[in-house]
Amino acid sequence: MTDAGLTLRERKKLRTRHALVDEALRLFTEKGFAAATLDELVEAVEVSQRTFFRMFASKEDVALAPEKELWAAYSARVEAHPPGPSPLPDYVAALRAAVEEMADGWEARFLTSRALCDRTPALVAHSLRHCADVTDRVVALGLAPGQSELERRLLIELFLTAWRWALARWAEDGAPDRAALRSRMDDAFAALPDLAPLLSAAPRHEEARRGVHA
Amino acid sequence: MTDAGLTLRERKKLRTRHALVDEALRLFTEKGFAAATLDELVEAVEVSQRTFFRMFASKEDVALAPEKELWAAYSARVEAHPPGPSPLPDYVAALRAAVEEMADGWEARFLTSRALCDRTPALVAHSLRHCADVTDRVVALGLAPGQSELERRLLIELFLTAWRWALARWAEDGAPDRAALRSRMDDAFAALPDLAPLLSAAPRHEEARRGVHA
DNA sequence: ACGCTTATGCCGGTGACTGGCACTATCTCT
DNA sequence: AGAGATAGTGCCAGTCACCGGCATAAGCGT
Numbered sequence: 494m495t496d497a498g499l500t501l502r503e504r505k506k507l508r509t510r511h512a513l514v515d516e517a518l519r520l521f522t523e524k525g526f527a528a529a530t531l532d533e534l535v536e537a538v539e540v541s542q543r544t545f546f547r548m549f550a551s552k553e554d555v556a557l558a559p560e561k562e563l564w565a566a567y568s569a570r571v572e573a574h575p576p577g578p579s580p581l582p583d584y585v586a587a588l589r590a591a592v593e594e595m596a597d598g599w600e601a602r603f604l605t606s607r608a609l610c611d612r613t614p615a616l617v618a619h620s621l622r623h624c625a626d627v628t629d630r631v632v633a634l635g636l637a638p639g640q641s642e643l644e645r646r647l648l649i650e651l652f653l654t655a656w657r658w659a660l661a662r663w664a665e666d667g668a669p670d671r672a673a674l675r676s677r678m679d680d681a682f683a684a685l686p687d688l689a690p691l692l693s694a695a696p697r698h699e700e701a702r703r704g705v706h707a
Numbered sequence: 708m709t710d711a712g713l714t715l716r717e718r719k720k721l722r723t724r725h726a727l728v729d730e731a732l733r734l735f736t737e738k739g740f741a742a743a744t745l746d747e748l749v750e751a752v753e754v755s756q757r758t759f760f761r762m763f764a765s766k767e768d769v770a771l772a773p774e775k776e777l778w779a780a781y782s783a784r785v786e787a788h789p790p791g792p793s794p795l796p797d798y799v800a801a802l803r804a805a806v807e808e809m810a811d812g813w814e815a816r817f818l819t820s821r822a823l824c825d826r827t828p829a830l831v832a833h834s835l836r837h838c839a840d841v842t843d844r845v846v847a848l849g850l851a852p853g854q855s856e857l858e859r860r861l862l863i864e865l866f867l868t869a870w871r872w873a874l875a876r877w878a879e880d881g882a883p884d885r886a887a888l889r890s891r892m893d894d895a896f897a898a899l900p901d902l903a904p905l906l907s908a909a910p911r912h913e914e915a916r917r918g919v920h921a
Numbered sequence: 922a923c924g925c926t927t928a929t930g931c932c933g934g935t936g937a938c939t940g941g942c943a944c945t946a947t948c949t950c951t
Numbered sequence: 952a953g954a955g956a957t958a959g960t961g962c963c964a965g966t967c968a969c970c971g972g973c974a975t976a977a978g979c980g981t
Contacts, residue, residue: 618836689903
């Protein structure tokens with residue numbers, strides 16, 4: 494599946510790319526993201542810095558490679574099947590499918606990347622922005638003329654928050670394999686309908702104004 | 708209000724801080740965030756780079772100063788009045804109050820900062836992370852033992868998405884003053900209850916699984 | 922085997938950020 | 952008011968991410 498009809502050049506490139514990701518995750522985990530230098534990384538993989546920067550946009554980029562892979566697959570899914578008027582289930586389905594189509598061993602790299610992210614503010618920032626970029630592209634997809642874009646954004650944010658919650662539970666789990674991730678996703682997404690009653694008690698203007706002058 | 712019982716040292720420090728923010732916004736807007744160098748900035752304000760970095764954590768930090776100010780005020784409000792079992796109106800009220808207590812001229816700086824942010828990916832990343840940091844601190848506040856943290860996070864994300872929506876509308880508005888911002892906030896937060904019916908149609912497992920094997 | 926494309930390496934430069942240390946301005950206490 | 956404590960500031964030198972340009976080599980189609 495990895496080398497399906499690829500030319501030798503492309504395969505070589507992919508190989509060094511994977512080597513860079515693996516070594517980066519190892520190195521960053523061992524020494525910390527800030528303390529580890531790119532020189533160490535590229536020397537370990539035996540490529541030049543220039544090559545690194547042609548494959549990755551930044552030091553953060555390589556650390557978040559597994560996550561970007563996932564969102565790329567998700568993006569492709571959503572573009573292939575643009576969501577209908579009730580998009581939430583479609584988003585969820587696309588993400589589930591994306592998780593399933595990741596290569597073998599992806600979950601281990603992803604987990605390492607997440608752990609790194611949790612203790613590295615710079616990585617959090619990049620992760621959030623990438624997610625926001627994907628969201629921006631996805632929101633516009635299959636949006637009927639009369640439909641509200643705000644509504645879409647709200648639903649997507651709920652979906653993302655549930656996903657992040659599932660991730661956090663998964664990471665602190667004893668068995669961080671793909672089945673466990675699926676199960677955490679089930680739990681998190683199942684909680685979404687329970688939110689409805691809390692929204693009908695949404696702020697009316699009188700209450701809000703009272704807060705202003707408090 | 709600005710110089711309320713502050714020592715001379717503190718007032719001086721605040722003055723250079725404000726000068727740095729103003730000049731930074733001017734410079735970044737004129738030349739672009741990446742193209743403008745810190746040397747230009749500190750030379751214009753006549754301070755050393757070292758001083759700059761004692762006041763701001765990074766180049767991004769100074770560009771997002773108005774936003775950080777707002778979230779600091781918001782944070783303080785929420786900490787002063789921890790939200791009850793239906794936290795959404797409390798969050799909204801806290802943000803409205805925070806907007807009102809900003810100093811004169813804040814909205815102009817904030818708008819400039821937002822415009823800059825919109826065309827500078829690095830600023831988006833930092834902005835999102837800061838917001839996430841605030842969220843993390845706020846979620847735990849006033850959370851009763853039996854209450855679900857996930858539920859809180861979901862509500863806060865809705866709240867934040869509505870806020871960002873209000874900001875975007877405000878920015879493209881003809882009159883970006885504080886009254887207009889209030890009005891946009893009203894509109895955006897009023898849309899939240901409409902989301903409830905869309906949640907009852909949340910994903911069931913069968914639908915989701917179908918997507919997986921598609 | 923031959924050009925053509927593409928990836929890579931090397932080199933030098935820029936600019937954000939940091940630690941150390943001396944210096945000066947402000948504060949505080951008597 | 953003056954002396955010592957307490958910041959805040961400037962200067963300098965260093966590290967490191969990142970990006971041009973150009974030469975080289977490795978893979979590709981004919």
